Amino acid sequence: MMIVKTPRSTLVAALDCLLTALAWAAFCFLFASGVQSLLVGPAPAADPVVSRLLPDAQALLAYTLVAAWIGLLLAAWACYNAVRFSGIDRRKPLGDTLPAEMASHFGISPMQLQVLRSSRTILFHHTDEGRISMIDFAHDADAVCDSIQMKQ
Amino acid sequence: MTDRLLAFLILCLVAGAPVGAALLWTGNLILDFVFFYPLFMSGLWMFGGLYYWLHWERRWPWGPGTPPPYLPGLPWISILIPCHNEVQHGADTVLSALGQRYPRIEVLAIDDGSTDGTGDMLDQLAESHPRLRVIHLARNQGKAMALRMGALAARGEYLVCIDGDAILEHDAAAYLVAPMVRHPRVGAVTGNPRVRTRSTLIGRVQVGEFSSIVGLIKRTQRVYGQVFTVSGVVAAFRRKALDRVGYWSLDMVTEDIDISWKLQRDHWSIFFEPRALCWILMPETLRGLWKQRLRWAQGGAEVFLKNLPGIRAWHYHRLWPMALEYCISTVWSFALALSLVLWGAGLLVQLPDRIQVETLMPPAFTGMVLAVACLLQFCISIFIDHRYERGLFRSLYWVIWYPLAYWLISLLTTLWAFPRVMLRRHRARARWESPDRGIKAPTP
Numbered sequence: 001m002m003i004v005k006t007p008r009s010t011l012v013a014a015l016d017c018l019l020t021a022l023a024w025a026a027f028c029f030l031f032a033s034g035v036q037s038l039l040v041g042p043a044p045a046a047d048p049v050v051s052r053l054l055p056d057a058q059a060l061l062a063y064t065l066v067a068a069w070i071g072l073l074l075a076a077w078a079c080y081n082a083v084r085f086s087g088i089d090r091r092k093p094l095g096d097t098l099p100a101e102m103a104s105h106f107g108i109s110p111m112q113l114q115v116l117r118s119s120r121t122i123l124f125h126h127t128d129e130g131r132i133s134m135i136d137f138a139h140d141a142d143a144v145c146d147s148i149q150m151k152q
Numbered sequence: 153m154t155d156r157l158l159a160f161l162i163l164c165l166v167a168g169a170p171v172g173a174a175l176l177w178t179g180n181l182i183l184d185f186v187f188f189y190p191l192f193m194s195g196l197w198m199f200g201g202l203y204y205w206l207h208w209e210r211r212w213p214w215g216p217g218t219p220p221p222y223l224p225g226l227p228w229i230s231i232l233i234p235c236h237n238e239v240q241h242g243a244d245t246v247l248s249a250l251g252q253r254y255p256r257i258e259v260l261a262i263d264d265g266s267t268d269g270t271g272d273m274l275d276q277l278a279e280s281h282p283r284l285r286v287i288h289l290a291r292n293q294g295k296a297m298a299l300r301m302g303a304l305a306a307r308g309e310y311l312v313c314i315d316g317d318a319i320l321e322h323d324a325a326a327y328l329v330a331p332m333v334r335h336p337r338v339g340a341v342t343g344n345p346r347v348r349t350r351s352t353l354i355g356r357v358q359v360g361e362f363s364s365i366v367g368l369i370k371r372t373q374r375v376y377g378q379v380f381t382v383s384g385v386v387a388a389f390r391r392k393a394l395d396r397v398g399y400w401s402l403d404m405v406t407e408d409i410d411i412s413w414k415l416q417r418d419h420w421s422i423f424f425e426p427r428a429l430c431w432i433l434m435p436e437t438l439r440g441l442w443k444q445r446l447r448w449a450q451g452g453a454e455v456f457l458k459n460l461p462g463i464r465a466w467h468y469h470r471l472w473p474m475a476l477e478y479c480i481s482t483v484w485s486f487a488l489a490l491s492l493v494l495w496g497a498g499l500l501v502q503l504p505d506r507i508q509v510e511t512l513m514p515p516a517f518t519g520m521v522l523a524v525a526c527l528l529q530f531c532i533s534i535f536i537d538h539r540y541e542r543g544l545f546r547s548l549y550w551v552i553w554y555p556l557a558y559w560l561i562s563l564l565t566t567l568w569a570f571p572r573v574m575l576r577r578h579r580a581r582a583r584w585e586s587p588d589r590g591i592k593a594p595t596p
Binding site for chain 1: 191192195196199200203207275278284285286287288289290291293297300301304305306307309319335336337346348349350351352353356372375376377391392395398399402419420421431433436517518519520521522523524526527549550552553556581
């Protein structure tokens, strides 16, 4: 149910499969020519930095070492953080947001916020600048008021 | 004015760095950077993914019969669902949110000025589901505003935000909130989006991409300690943290990247919870994919430009590697573009030897290493992710396109979006555009 597979023409589906098979073929070609270059002799001169300085096996070792160095750097950083902050709460609990803080942030009163939070259907109107201009509760049968007009 | 000068300077530096390197050294040096940078990033992501899995993830219980995570104090969770023209998928999304096993939830569906009847559909749903509340915005205001209004009306301290076409797994909300309840420093938790749309090649490639790239990057960034962005489609926030940073910005095209940086600049941690599964619809056409990725690239550039002046102080040094990685990725795009230009120009005219690019194919040996690195990355990501999605290995066949698709799209969108953002005069309010949510079946 989660996976969506829209039916498509057999031809298009076959084309996708064929193109992907070709991509795999190109991948295998890259791999095979690399192995061949290792077996036959030194790497081609198109890669001056590596082939001029290092024979292939050493270049492979260099790649591996650089990869290992990057990995170790990341692991060392993670371990350093784990040790440094072990058992320490880096931030004291700040408590829940107070309704007054919340209301002031949006330019409404705590009382209006309370009405807002107790309503099940709300309609917001905004000014062009993005400020709330009116809050309408007309569609909410249980609302304590019909609307709140905001001061601009 | 200073901001615009800074943006222009950044553009000159990023675009000019490859040109300068080619003139100072050789064109082949640029080509080496073009080949080796993805290789080393791939290595880093694989290592980060494996470290995360070995250190934490493999010990976390998962599978049929696993009870939902216990949240001490049973806090209220508000699930916010901003919807714009979601009449086709909105009901499934809302019902999946209402179907959470955690008992203390409320669902707020925010109809952001829809014109397709989404508002009426949500009102009807609310009549039969007491835990559903509906917020209407009289006019289309954008996702950031919809989330702000949802947060204002929500009763819970923990806000789980999902897109209007996403389907939450039944314990996802509890998994997302659990780290925030346990650790006071956690301000947000990002979930694990899984691609639903798998009809076309583009859809199937993204299945592999979300495992091979998104999953591994998120794990690696979590090992490092900072996250470039939460997933906008599924993330949870602590209200206190949002209140301190001023909630979602209205003028950022990717509000998820922006809020991630705002929170981390206020020293909140962002966690990744791979067990918080959310099934998402992704573009299945090239046009849809291009539009989506262009928006992501533009959003990344906007956030980079917005935050760069502010994170210079040592106080924010943990964010520097994130900014640096973004910067190098952008330089990489310009370097590849320059290599293409030099190679093309070399076919037409005789260039000086030092800036001549003879071939765009990676040298055989390097090509082999790249191919092996790609295959290894696919295998590692599928090994880590397969417990969340059985049969994921079947996507291995299609994932061969990912290196080309990912790096090529990354190249083109960066080249298009980065200069546009850097040269733009003002940021406008960001509003919705209906994205591509998969192809439609042909009518008989």
